Amino acid sequence: MLKELDPLLHSQLRLGVMSILMSVESAEFTFLKEKTSxxxxxxxxxxxxxxxAGYILVEKSFNGKKPLTTCSITKKGTKAFEEYVNALKDYIKK
Amino acid sequence: MLKELDPLLHSQLRLGVMSILMSVESAEFTFLKEKTSxxxxxxxxxxxxxxxAGYILVEKSFNGKKPLTTCSITKKGTKAFEEYVNALKDYIKK
DNA sequence: ATAATTTGGTTTATAATATAAACCAGTTTA
DNA sequence: TAAACTGGTTTATATTATAAACCAAATTAT
Known part of the structure; x- marks a missing residue:
């Protein structure tokens, strides 16, 4: 029987964001925008x-005079991502 | 840069169906219904x-007097599935 | 015999989601 | 000082997923 895939993560853009945030300490809005097209x-x-959902932390500050939005993954987000990947494996293994 | 995920396959239910059809020669409607909940x-x-989309072949016949819907994956479907899995790997590798 | 239930679905309506377009405040450039 | 750009947010629309209603035929129960 196939497991449920966390609907919050089973979205191309949100998964892309989470994927990036898994591998960096934090990422700026513009960086995420570019990487995810x-x-x-x-x-x-x-x-x-x-x-x-508590999967990421979004911090709004200023870079000089420009607004700056910085994101990072939370512990809860990391766990959710790992569980999602695990569930997904059943779907994509041949 | 992250690749696009085939929207036809990036759906829990459709992906589940395709995943099952990748591993069997054909599957009945009721079987798919059960396996995918x-x-x-x-x-x-x-x-x-x-x-x-040409990803699967759906054949309608009769099992005695009961309607019987049988599905199998096509060559095009197999290719699409493989490409999807490939693209997905960039998202889920740590 | 006939009424109710089950099987194996399809069609249609509604809820949820993703996406794009419009907008906004502040900044820089012409 | 007006136009265009940056870094976003809000809102409207298109798409998608899902559930509910429905259907024909078969089976079971009365």
């Missing part, structure tokens, strides 16, 4: 969802 | 989509 609007919405 | 309605819709 997403629009700012879409990214903003999806970061909110991940943040509300 | 899906409702008949949802499964019916998703099989249509996979079929319209």
């Amino acid at each position: 997403s629009t700012a609007g879409n990214l903003s919405v999806q970061l909110d969802k991940l943040s509300e | 899906s409702t008949a309605g949802n499964l019916s819709v998703q099989l249509d989509k996979l079929s319209e």
